[in-house]
Amino acid sequence: MIFVNSIATAVFSMLSADPVLVSSAFNIDLNQVFNTDPNRTPWVGIYADNIDLIPMRIGTKAAKPWDASVFVQLFVQAIGFGDPADINDELYRAMTPVLDVVNSDYTLRGTVRNISGIEIAPFQRDATEEDTTFTNIITLTAEVRA
Secondary structure, three states, rough: OOOOHHHHHHHHOOOOOOOOHHHHOOOEEEEOOOOOOOOOOOOOEEEEEEEEEEEOOOOOOOOOOOOEEEEEEEEEEEOOOHHHHHHHHHHHHHHHHHHHHHOOOOOOOOOOOOEEEEEEEEEEEEEOOOEEEEEEEEEEEEEOOO
């Protein structure tokens, strides 16, 4: 059985316990509503995503459990009121300590066999008269045994 909540909770606890993120006043949420409040940034939202199962053929390795890839998404966000280029810089400064924490333990506190991939992609780029919101997604691909 794959306990996706345990994996996402491990990522949450790793980020929440990191002294750099704590001292930098990061807001870290697990499975919560997407942030729209500029007063709650820098913000990291953690969400479990897809599970890809790779079954073994019957009779070849019947005793071996199926392998699976679990995807966990980290939304890293910066919202500000100034120049969009400055907000973009804030976003990438916020991503560095988040990635440092993830890279410190590829087993995510023993909940996965290892992280086999990290993908970073832009998610949201919104500029209004009130504020500018930039968000990137860090997708962790973790290998587990089902």
